[in-house]
Amino acid sequence: MTYPAFETLxxxxxxxxxxxxxxxRPDRMNAMTSTMFDEFDLLARAVTADRSARVLILTGAGRAFCAGYDTDEAKQLSVMSGMDFLELQERAxxxxxxxRSVRVPVIAAVNGVAAGGGLALALAADIRLASPAARFNAAFVRIGLSAGxxxxxxxxxxxxxxAVAAEIAFTGRLVGASEAARIGLVNSVSADGELLADAEAMAELICTNSPSGVAMSKRALQANGEISSYAAAMELENRGQALLTRTEDMPEALAAFLDKRAPNFTGQ
Structure with a gap:
């Protein structure tokens, strides 16, 4: 699989x-630009098309994860027409x-500030790990915009x-790494210098499982998070399980379990 050449990633x-x-973009604390939005879209398509990809880890170069929308570009927002701004908003x-919709699990390794759009990017991941330097805030209200x-x-x-979401959204205050773990915003906080190693270890653990099973698990978790019916959730789960019994990986997993050996998954 050949991935596109990126300018901001x-x-x-x-x-x-x-x-x-x-x-x-470490000199700009990895702030988002129109180009980065386009490259996120290309990245998501490429990872989903890469049938041998198993996990996507997102992190930031330098001392920040992502400081939100680049203020140099943000200066143009108030003078753009309503339709031009809507086009940019929909692009982002x-x-x-x-x-969020990438076929494989996404782990955000948050190594520093995740503000505004950076917070939204971390939230779009399936799993969030943080370094002690991680900081989160809904910076939107600080520049006259909505946390929506x-x-x-x-x-x-x-x-x-x-209630906690409302406090974070209305105040725009910083949430440190330890508080983020306590309130469930992140899964865990790594020791200094261990963030990427921890993210890679978690990714490797995910890779020991059936690719199809993990992909269908992600689909079920996301889809059932958007419905309010237990019965509908069960129906989706039933269909997913039935589909997985038709893959090569399911009988291989069962045989490996019975033989007390590591399975040889193909994703087929």
Whole structure:
């Protein structure tokens, strides 16, 4: 699989199928631009098309994860026409929706500040790990915009609860790494210098499982998070399980379990 050449992102890929992508504008604290939105969209499509990709890790180059929308570009927002701004907003929304919808699990390794759109990007991941330097805030209200942006108002309450989400959204205050872990915003906080190693270890653990089983698990978790019916959730789960019994990996997993050996998954 050949990945596109990126201007704002750097990409590496392990033999086990772990794709690691760093936002690469360290001089601007990895702030988002129109180009980055387009490249997120390209990245999401490429990872989903790469049938041997197993996990996507997102992190930031330098001392930040992502400081949100670049202020140099943001200066133009108040003078853009309503339709021009809507086009830009939808471009950004497609980019983050694409990251959330990637076929494989997405791990955000948050190495520093994740503000505004950077918070939204971290929320779009399936799993969030943080370094002690990680800081989160819904910076939108500090520049006259709404925290109802790029999925934040939907994802944040589902992680931390509506009252805590409201406090974070209305105050725009910083949430440190330890508080983020306590309220469920991140899964865990790594020791200094161990963030990427921890993310890679978790990715490797995911890679020991059936690719199809993991992909269908992600699909079920996301789809059932958007419905309110237990019966509908069960129906989707039933169909997923029935489909997986038709793959090559399911009988291989069962045989490996009985033989007390490691399975040889193909993703087929």
């Amino acid at each position: 750097t990409l590496s890929r392990s033999e086990s199928g772990i794709v690691t992508v760093a936002l690469n 929304a497609r980019a983050l929706s694409g990251i 942006d790029l999925g934040t108002s939907w994802l944040l309450p589902r992680l931390v609860g509506p």
